[in-house]
Amino acid sequence: MAKKSSDTEKLDTREMQQHITRFSEYDIALFKAGVHYELYNKLGAYIMDANGTTGTYFAVWAPNAKNVSLTGNFNGWNKDSHRMNVRWDSSGIWELFVPGIGQGEYYKYAITGPDGRVVEKSDPYATHCETSPGTASVVWDRQYKWTDKKWMNERQRKPQMQKPVTIYEVHLGSWRRKDGRSLSYRELSEELPAYCVYMGFTHVELMPIMEHPFYGSWGYQATGYYAPTSRYGVPQDLMHLINELHKAGIGVLLDWVPSHFPDDEHGLGNFDGTHLYEHEDPQKGFHPDWHSYIFNMARNEVRSFLISSALYWLREYHMDGLRVDAVASMLYLDYSRRPGEWSPNEYGGRENLEAVAYIKQFNDAVHTHCPDVITIAEESTAWPGVTRPTNEGGLGFDMKWMMGWMNDTLTYMQKAPIYRSHHHDALTFNIYYAYSEKFLLPLSHDEVVHGKYSLLKKMPGDEWQQFANLRLLYGYMYGHPGSKLIFMGGEFAQAHEWRHDHSLDWHENEHPMNRGVQALVRDLNALCRLPEMYEQNFSPTGYEWLHFDDRENSVISWMRKTSNGSIIIFVCNFTPVVRRNYRIGIPMPGHYKEVLNTDDIRYGGSGIRNSDLEAFPIARHGRTHSLSLVLPPLGVIVLRPTGSNF
Structure with a gap:
């Protein structure tokens, strides 16, 4: 057989690439309608076999781009050698199959915007990322052999909301450290599950572990909505940690941030040279407090992106629920804005109707596709029906942080006892609305940073009284209706504020008073397993x-x-x-x-x-x-x- 010329080989390869896709017409219709909830199986990078050739398929949504090219370590970061093909169906999706590309390859998309400017962007759907300060995406397979079947079956058998819920909030990078570095996911899996069992917590809540460029953001400024941060290992390492927590009988909740994202050039902002993921109007698209972009909830494809992300963590990582950050900032058009910095909705109100519709859609999708998981709202206002089902006019969350209880209680506890009789209502008023929602009582990381002092050091009096007041706070909190959350370090009365670049001060547990607080929290967690404490x-x-x-x-x-x-x-x-x-x-x-x-x-x-x-x-x-x-x-x-x- 005569050998084909190199030009013919290139032509055949090009034609083959143009016909390789992971999208059906039905997929495109769902995507455009904002109801495609498995985009993590369509967009991004996928190792696959095409016509007998092994390689990686890439797909990215950039509808306003003039050109998109694939660049990476496999082509010397050449922006011209691997031009992608835009689909014919006006979906704005660009595709390319590259033979020979496999696990571990670094890549980005070189996107030419309408103005001709070329920017290298990380893959919004990447499942693994280069470790910071690098910003490349990494081709990675998601396969993992789970052994938590007993936990998953039990979760289906008895809903989590019908069981006690006491949550240990953890920042993985600073829970423990070794030789000045954070523990890896694998190292954490050897210590964290056993500690949670020892303490009697039912769940761990992980502060955001989605990839984020700035460690000091604690994960709340995320760029990788489908990628766990590589600071602590590869995706399978995180899966192993979750698997081990489940085997130990501990549920895992993820702090998830759909409200805003950072403006780093390699991220989602101005993705295809236009305001694609964020609102073009800065009154809706830029957050004045956090100096970050706000998702455009009115755009169907953005809703598909976010809800697919939520379901991705629940399905692919076996998360038992999502704590949704900064819900109030999504609900109100005037959130943290002065007069003249926001515009009312079509009815003249301050409610963000697009975000409200998105939140309801998110909760409906989660509870339809993963009915045995829970969603928790960090919502700091009196918005009605946060935990009411959407078919009854509510937002559809399972629980809501009881911020009023937290603020009133901590304000009260910081007063010297001689003055407390004058502020008695701070203890009793919250019961009048304690059943207006399904509440979770939080003593979270937000209360022990930025000069607010640790819980112990908030307490008045000498050392003995400070410890006694903290034990009193915990006893009052655990007896109060609602689920419970304590941030790491609080369970043993750490004296110093939380520092994200330091380990917890575990050495303090050598002191009898600290060990006493820890023993109390253990016993309170055990107390919460009594039917009187959770059944109603x-x-x-x-x-x-x-x-x-x-x-x-x-x-x-x-x-x-x-x-x-x-x-x-x-x-x-x-x-x-x-x-x-x-x-x-x-x-x-x-x-x-x-x-x-x-x-x-x-x-x-x-x-x-x-x-x-x-x-x-x-x-x-x-x-x-x-x-x-x-x-x-x-x-x-x-x-x-x-x-x-x-």
Whole structure:
């Protein structure tokens, strides 16, 4: 057979490339309609076999580009040697199959905009990225052999919202360090699951691990919406960490940021020489606080990009839920803007109707395609129905951060006890709206940075009182209805603020007072596994005040209840005074035992305890029976009827 000429070979290769695609007409229709939720299997880079030739298929959306070329280490970063082909269907998608390209190749797209300017862009759909400060995308396969089937089956069998949820928020780069560097995903998998089991947390929430160019952004300025940061390893290493957490019985939540993205030149901004992913109008497209771009939620293809990203982490990485960052910034057109810096919607209001529609679509898509996961909104306003289903007019989240509780409680706790009686409503008012949403109580990273002090150092008084106040805060928090979240370091009363470029101060746990706080958090996590603590966590029938208005003594008491009537009682004393013969009314006679006391000696307290208690027919607080208690200083006691197991 005669050998083909090199020109003919090039022509055949070119023709072959033009006919290789991962898109059907149906895919294109879904993409244009904003309802294609598996774009991670279409756009990006995919190692594949085409007509007997192994190589990598590349596809990128750049509808306004005059030209797109593939450049990388395989062609010496030549911007002209691998020109991509634009599809005929007006989708704006450019494609190219390159024979011989495989795992580990670095690449970018050289995009010529309408003005003729050429910019090298990272792949928005890349599954792996060059380690910062490099900004190239990396061809990478996503295959991993999961062994968490038991966890995934149990998640389907019993919804997470019907179980206790106590979350340990973690920044992977600073949880622990070794020789001055962050631990890798693999190294974390050897330590983090065991620690979470030891502490009794049900879930880990990972601060954003999507690729981000600036480490100091903590992941909240992301460029890689489909790529875990390579600072700690390759994608399979993160999968291994999640797999090991699941095998240990720990759920994994991802902090996910669809609200804004950075303006780095290699990123999404001005992607094809136009405002493709962001709004062109700076009143809608640029965030004044964070100096970052805001996604154009009105553009169908952008909605497909974001929702595909959400489902990607849930499906490909087995995440158990998403905590959605900065929801309030998406909901309001005037968020952090002065008069004249925003324009009202078509009805004259301040609501961002495009973003509202997107959020509802996101939650519907997640709950349709991954019905056993949860979505959590960081939403700081009184927007109604954040956790109401979308078919009932709500936004469709499963839980919402209870920012009002957090702000009021921390403000109250920072006051010297002598002044607390004047601010008693800060403790009790939040119960009036505690069931307006399905709330999660957060003591997050935001409260222990930027000069705000650690939780321990927020507390007033001498060292003993600071630790006692922190134990009191945790006892009050865990007894309150709603799920719970504590940021790493808080569980052992780290004294210093969180520093993203340092390890937690684990050496502080050598001190008895720190170990006492850690032991208390362990026991509180165990307490949360009692039916009284979670069965009716989001129903007002699961909570009842015993006495909420003892302002003079700064004491409050309440019950948590199951549907069958079993109870657990909390009594909090927010002053350093021991209160003896303090009587509270209770709904039923019988004997009671103290199952937890934050003033216990083993927690670092003074050891003021109650022995077995008997309710006598002495009326108090509108009830026929009451208990006479000793209230420890700056302490919480937890009581259950005798015969209950804990």
